[in-house]
Amino acid sequence: MEGVLESAQTFHWRRLRLHVGAETLVMDRRVPLSQRATVEGVRSYDEVEEALVKGSGRRVTLQVRLTNGHPDWEFPGVPRAEAEWAAGLIAGRLATRQRAAAAGFTGALPLASLQREADTILAGDTRQVVDLVDFILVQATHRGASDVHFEPFRAESRVRYRVDGVLQEALVLPLNVQEAVLNRLKVVSNLKVFETGLPQEGRIVARTGGRSVDLRVTALPTIHGEKVTVRLFDPQRGMLALGELGMSEETLRAWRGLVDQPQGALL
Structure with a gap:
């Protein structure tokens, strides 16, 4: 699982740019008096140890520490909030990569x-709501929920999955967690x-199991708060055979007999 609802983000700092993608980090430098940029480094997250904010004041240095003897990346003079x-x-x-297993x-x-x-996820130290939403949607994908x-x-x-047309209750959330989950979605x-x-x-393109899944999100007001429905369109599932x-x-035999008829319509 590659971080179900994580989107890419690009930061621009003077001539340096940092692209935080789903799979890699990319650093490039803009060419003076030009719209072009030269790529100075591409690293997968397996090669990244941590990211540190160094310094005090309104502008700081963002340091990306790399493994395997690669020199660290440094972005000086970055606004603290952006760093x-x-x-x-x-x-x-x-x-995300650590939890993937x-x-x-x-x-x-x-x-x-x-x-x-x-x-267990909610009892964690950080990213509880992010991980919980990812967990719920990943399980829905694995279970073939629509x-x-x-x-x-x-x-x-309550969180319920619709599998083969039948609603199954999956888990119960406290109301304060429900609000945070809905805000994340x-x-x-x-x-x-x-x-x-x-x-x-709204719409989300999520990545799970090495493939993209299209999610359609609908929020409706109810007497007890907002109800959110997420519809999953998994291209890997495709059309199901009759069997x-x-x-x-x-x-099944009766249906096959009807389908094999040379004329007529099935409603």
């Missing part, structure tokens, strides 16, 4: 264990976070 933002993004990418991000877990795994429903109730919020799908009284629709629809042998 901290870039360092936080890089730290998030490194944390966790069971919850490499395959479908038993439905009964999803709540325990979600509670929809994920975040449904608020009076005292709690709204931010990455370019919805208005402050707007809670009107329907909204893959879960019908019994008797029903």
Whole structure:
């Protein structure tokens, strides 16, 4: 899992630029009096140790420490807020790669264990909401779900998957966590976070298992707060054959007999 909802970000500092991508870091330098730039380094996150903000005051130095004997990258004179933002993004990418081997991000877990795994994520030190949203969506992809429903109730919020047309309750979230989860989904799908009284629709392209999955996000106001539905369009699933629809042998034989008829229509 490559960081389900992580988008790329490019920082411009004088003549230097840093591109924080999903898979790599790229440093380039703009050519004076030109729109062109020369690439000075490309590093995968396996070659990155950490990102540090050095110095005090309004402008600082961002240092990207590299492994395997590669010289560190330094970006001097960077506004502190932007340096901290870039360092936080890089730290998030490194944390994402470390968690990629966790069971919850490499395959479908038993439905009964999803709540325990979600509670473990929320008990972590950092990125709890980011990791929780990624975990919920990755599990939906592994389970072949077509929809994920975040449904608020009076005292709690429930997350349900729609698999083969049947809604399955996956886990329960406290209301304060539900608000943070919905805000995360709204931010990455370019919805208005402050707007809670009107329907909204957005889109995310997520990466999981080495492929892209299209997510359509819909937010609707309800009596207990906003309900968010995420529809998953996984190109790997494609069209199902007749025998893959879960019908019994008797029903399947009847359908095959109808399909083989030379005329008529099936409704």
